[in-house]
Amino acid sequence: MEELREALGNFAFEGEFVSVKEFGSGHINKTYIAKYKKDDSEQKYVVQKVNNGVFKNVDELMDNVFAVTSYLRNVIRENGGDENRETLHFIKTNDGKKYYKCADGSFYRAYIFVKDSVSFDFAENADMFKSSGIAFGRFQRMLGDFDADSLYETIENFHNTKWRYENEFLPALEMDVMDRAKTCREEIEFIKARKDKMGVLVDLIDEKKLPLRVTHNDTKLNNVMFDKKTLECVCVIDLDTVMPGLALYDFGDAIRFGANTALDDEKDLSKVGVNLEYFRAFAEGFLGECGETLNQCEKDHLAFSAWLLTLELVMRFLTDYLNGDVYFKTHYSEHNLVRARNQMKLALSMEEHMNEMEEIIKAICSKQER
Secondary structure (H helix, E strand, C coil), rough: HHHHHHHHCEEECCCCCEEEEEECCCCCCCCEEEEEECCEEEEEEEEEEECCCCCCCCCCHHHHHHHHHHHHHHHHHHCCCCCCHCCCCCCEEEECCCCEEECCCCCCEEEEEECECCCCCCCCCCHHHHHHHHHHHHHHHHHHCHHHHCCCCCCCCCCHHHHHHHHHHHHHHCCCEEEEHCCCHHHHHHHCHHHHHCCCCHHHHHHHCCCCEEEEECCCCEEEECCCCCEEEEEECCCCCCCCEHHHHHHEEEEHHHCCCCCCCCCCCCHCCCHHHHHHHHHHHHHHHHHHCCHHHHHHHHHHHHHHHHHHHHHHHHHHHHHHCCCCCCCCHHHHHHHHHHHHHHHHHHHHHHHHHHHHHHHHHHHHHC
């Protein structure tokens, strides 16, 4: 806590310190809510310890975050919205920097907690999931004119599934530093059997058929803030992975996370599968906001992207398991293996329902074109 207190004392927060406590359920950064009191009002700030083992260049990360949020605030203001609720407002340090580096080398950044908002780890109903689709589709649309090439790649090859297979999964399998490969042969063979499809999207980028856009790249439901009273989407948070990417990555990862009939670490695989009602709901929300900005190749690969991003997570969880759980937070020794098996079952369910998923997308797009 000493480093946290040091960090808190170096941000330009308003008011007198009241309390701080850990907050959220993210796998990567450590997040706190700090409360300050000024006169008779209370202000909450989100304070995060950035995982610089994952994000190697904190300067580039924070340059991206400030550039995107500043742009969004201008767009929202010009359209008569509430810039203080509809995007994040980051706080600089007392000496005007975008983050604070503690004496021990750790990194902290802070932003104002979105007033009267709440987040959820899973969708309570299809309407809530549709609202998250609206949020991420709106995020995509509002950044439509932002120059994606001006952003840094905060994690290289983040959704390059082909690269991850060749440069992370296979080396982890070969080294097998924890002697765990023998416990997951079925999962290993599942991944290997699908290696030929891993390069579909990156190949389409190379062929100039899929455009690079400003994308969020981590479109879980809990990265959307909802209004406390109306439960309508307010804004998108957790912008660490905002960088050049594909709209398909944002769509696919949201489906992978939110249209699973179980949480992604559910051990009972009989509970795991793709929820087509939720798939339709999210697609309606997402395409309702940004569908007109997507080209035909993007629309044709939306359902596929959900499957591919699920396959990618099978591989990422299994890679981390083989490496000794060095990337994702785990709560027990087989946590990443459980996650990998869960996502494998989801991918199999998507394979079974791919025709239905594609028909849902076609129907939504046809309705928009009328």
